[in-house]
Amino acid sequence: MLYVPLLDDECLTSFCARFAAANLTTATELCLDMGIRFQDVVDGSDKAIEVLAEFGRIAPERLRRSSVREVEGAVNVAGEVFVRKNYARTRLRFCPECFREDDRSADRMPETRRYIRRTWPLRFLRTCPRHSCRIADLGVPPLSSPRFHDFMEAQDAMYDELDDAMSNTSSRSPSKFEAFLLQRLEAVRNDGQLLDAMPLDLAAFVCELAGISALFGPQTSERSLDEDQLWAAGQRGYEYLSGGVSGLHSFLDVMHGRRTAVRCDVGGQKIYGRFYTVLKDHDDPALLRFKREIHEYAVRVLPLSGDADVFGRPETTRYLSEKQLRDEFGMRPGHMRKMAVAAGLLDPSEIAAGAMPREVASSIAASLSDAVLPALAAELIGVHYTVFKALRRAGFFSPLLSSGNGVAAHERFSRAALLEFVGEIERTANRRSLDGLEPITVTCRKTSAKFSEIVTLLRQQRLKAVGWKPSSPGLAAVMIDPTEVGKALAPRDDGHLLVEELKEKLLTSNETMSALLKGEHLKSSVERHPQRRRAQRVISREDAETFIRTYVSFINAEREYGVSRRNLRTALKQSGLEPAFPVDEIGVSFYVREKLEAALKNVQ
Template sequence: MRRGRWEWSLSVVRTCPVHEIPLLRQAQVAWDDKLHELDRRVPERGVELEEMIERAGRRPVSPLQDYVLRRLSGIAGPDWLDAQTLDQATRATELLGVLVAYGPAQKLPQLTSGGWDHAGRVGFEFTSRGEVGIREALEAQLRKFDDATGTPGARKIFGCFYNALGHSKSLKDPGDIARIFREVITENIAMPAGTKVLGVELRERRLHTVASLAKEQGLDSRTLSDVLVAAGVIPDKAPAHFPIPVQKGREVASRVKRLVHVKSLPDALFCARPLVDQFFADRLITPIFYGRPGVKGRTQKAVDRAEIAMLVGNLHAKAVALDAETDGLVSVSKASEKAKVPAIVVVHMILGGFLENVFRLGGQDGISALRVDPEEVKQHRAFCTKGLSAMEASASLKIPRTVFWGLVDRCPQEVSLAVAWIVGPEGGHRIPRFDPALVADFKARFVHPAQIAEQHDLEVGEVVRRLKRSGVRSVLSRIEVGVSYYRTRDLETDLFL
C-alpha cells in the first residue's frame, strides 16, 4: 500500500494542516532519493526532532494551499481561479503576491519557502476576487510610480512580475493573468506602435507622453504641456511619463497649431486692443490659460484661430457687401464713440440682429471692415446696456474676470452670480448683463482676503493668518475659482483691528 502524505509533494503545500507546522523540504542528494522511505531521508530522531519542531513555530494553512487541496477534492472555489489550470492559478497567485509583498526588485530564486508561503497568502487576497482584484493590485503598483522621474516602463514598474510572465524560459501558458497584465500595461503606459507586450505586438499607439506627442506633432513640448494643462488633459506639474490618450492629445495638439497669441489678436481681428479685452470680458472669445485658477502668473496666452474665424465669420454673415465708403455709415469703433457705448456693445448689437444696416467694406478684413449707422446704435443703446457689463461688475467686486465668470458658472449655488441675459430679435445671441442690486448684495454678503486687507490696511497674508487662527472657514475655496470667499456675517468685528 502507498505510504506517506501525497499532498506534501505539491510545492504549494508548505504547512502541515494537522499540526499547523511549516514543512521542511530536504534537498535531493541522489536521483533515487524520492524512492526512499521517509525515515531514511530524515535522519533526525528523538530530542533532535523535537527541537526542530519547536524551532519551526506555528502558522495556519495559507488560503492558497487550502484552495488547491479543496480543488483536488472536487470542491469549487473562486470563479476566476477555477477557470485556470491548477498550475496557472497557483503561479499567478504567488507571483502577484511576490510583487505586492516584496516589490518589483525581489529576485525570485532568493525567496525562501516561508517567503513563497507569505506571497501566496497575499496574492490570494487579489486573485480570489478575479480580474477586479488582480487589476486593483497591478494598478496600485502603477500608482507608486506616479511621481517617478523619467519615463519608467513596465519592466521597471513591475520588475520580477513582468520578467516572470514576459521573459519566462518555460513554455507553459501563464493563463488569463497574462491578458489582464497586458491590458493594464497598455492602458497606463505610453508605448509606440509595434512594441511587443508579453509577446503580443501593439498594433497602434494608445497613449502618448508630452514628449512623444510633441515629437509626433512637431511642437515645442513646453507650450504643448501648458495647453494640455489648460485643457485639463494632464495635471499641473505632471510627471514626464503621465499618459495622454492619443485622440485627446492629438486634438489639443491641433489646437496648439492654430494658436494665436493674445498680443497678436488686434492684428488677427483687425481691431483695437481695448475691444480685444472686451471680447474676453464678455466671453465672445475664450482665452487658453496656462496654470490653475489662483496660481501666481496664470495668464491668458492665446486663442484658438478657429474661434477667431468663427467670430469674424458670424459678424460678416450679418453684413451686406459694400463697394465704397458711404455717408452715414461708420466703423464699429467710431459708432461706439458717437453713441457713447463700449465697442463691444456695437458688436453685440450686430450679432444679436438689433441693427438692420450692417455692411462689410470690400478690401478690408475682420472688425475693421464692418460699417454701421451710429444713429441706429443710439436707438438700441438703452435696451442693450441695462445693468452692468461683465467688466463693470467684476471691477465693482474688485476681482479678475476669470474669478468673476467662475462665480457666474456656479449659479445658482450660494456663492454665485446670476446673469440677466438680453436676447436679440433673432434669438440666437445673448448679451450678458448684471443687475447692480444683485452685485451689491453679493458684495455685502461675501468678502475675500484682499478686500479685507484693503479695508483694514493689512497685508493679505496677515488677514489669512488671522482668519485661520480664529477658525473662520471659507464658503468658497481658492482652488475652485481662484479666490477664497468668506461670509461677512461670520467675521468678528474686532478680528482685524
C-alpha cells in the first residue's frame, strides 16, 4: 500500500480521495476494503477516523482536526457550525493558482498532488488569501452520493470545466470580510460586539444580507446576483456591522433614507425589505440582540406608533397613531396636526401623516383644550363681540392659535388667559358701595371714551373708585365713576404722554409701540406717577407731536387723507416710497408724511 501525507488545511475527504488514488482506486472502494463506508468519512465519524488513521499512518488527532462533522443537519468546521448551503462540500470549489502550485510540488506522488483546502467550500469565501485569485466554482460533479465528495473522481468527471477554469483565472485582493472569515476559523474574535457575539455562519450571512440591501436595494435577493456582486455585498455589510451598534445604525440610516415618508403603523418589511423578512424568519437566539437593536433604533428615530411592528410592537413610542390620538385626547387627529403645523410645532410635510410626536400632541391638545373662538372669548370676558375685536386690535389679547405656515385657521384665544385678565381687573376693585358708579359701557357713552382707554386706566390703577358687581359677567361687573374717568383721560399738562396715550393717538398696538421704543425711533423715560408714585414710561409731548407730524402709518393715511387703500398703494408704488422704519422690525408701515403727501398729489 502506498501512502500520502495529510497536507496543510486539507479536509478529510480530500486526504481519503488522494490516499485511494495513490493505490489506484476510489475513495468509495478503499473505504469498503478498510471495513468502513466513505459516507462515514464524509460525516467525520470517530470510527472512520480511527480506521483511516491506522491504514493511512496518520495520527488520529490530525485527521480529526481536518474532518467536517455532521451536527443535526449542519456541519461543524473548526468549532463553527454552518448550514449545508453555506458550507457547500458537494460543489467543486478551488483556487486555480493553488492547483498550479500543487502541480509543481515534486515531493508529492504524481496524480495526488492537488488537494482541497478546508476553507474552499465556505460559500462566503470567494478569494484565495494566498494568491489574491478568485475562487472557481464548478458546481456539483455529475456523480452519485457520496462519490461527489471524492475529489479525484470529481476532477475526472468535470475535466473540461476544470481545464477552462484553470485557463481563465482572474486576480482580486481579498476583502476584509474574507479576512474576518479566516480569522474566526482560527478562533479570533475582534470584529465588533455584534459580530463577535454571533456564530460565524450567522455573522457572515447577516453581513452579506445587509450588504445586498445597501448596494442593490431592499427587495434584491441573493439568487439574482453573481459571485462578484455577492463578494461586494459581503464586504459592504461587514464595513457596517464590524462597527458594532453605531455601524448598524449607519446601515439602518441608509435604509431609512430611501423612504420619502414612513407611516406610523408601518411594519419592518416596508422599511427594510428582504433584510427584515429574512431575519424575521430566523429564530436563532444569537440574533435576539441584533433584532432588539434594530427595533429600538427604529422606534427612536422613525415616526412609529405603538401599532408599528419592527421585531415586535413598542411599549412606548415618541409618536402616537391616529387611534391613540383619538383615545388619549378625544380629538380629531387631522385637526390636531393642522393646528400643530399652524402653531409651528409640526413640520408642514407631516400635516397628512398618520401620527404625531407625543410631546407635540400633548402640547397642541392642551392648547386646543384651552382655546376658544372670538365669540366665546367675548362672552367669557363679558363684552360684546365688537368690543372684543377692538380690544384685540388694541393689543390686549394675543391669539393662542392662528393661521400660519400655510395653514388657514380661525384665531383662538386662551380661556385661562382671558379669565386671568378679568381676574386682574377684578383685583383693582377698591369700593364695596356702587353708589355713583356706572358700568364701563355707560361710562363710554357719557365721556366719549373708548372701552380700551378705560381698560388701560383700570390696568394702570389710575382710577380711585372701582367697584365690582358680582351678578354681572366679566368686565360687565366693573363699576366706575364717569367723572373720574373723564378727568383721567383729560390732556396732561406735565409735558409728557404715557406710552399708552401715544399708542391711542397713533391707533396702533402695544407690540408696535414696543418696537418703536426698542428701535429708538421714539425716545422715552421712566417717571414716577405724581400721586401713586408708581414708575411709568412716558414720552415728551414735544417728541410725540414731532413724531405724529413727521410720520403716518399706512392705516392712518387712509383715514387722514381720505384715500382708498388701492390708490394709496398705487401712490406708493409709483413713487417708490419705502417705509421709514423696517417693517419686519416694527410690524406696521410708517411713512414720512411730506413724501407720502407728494406721492398722493402725483396720483391725484
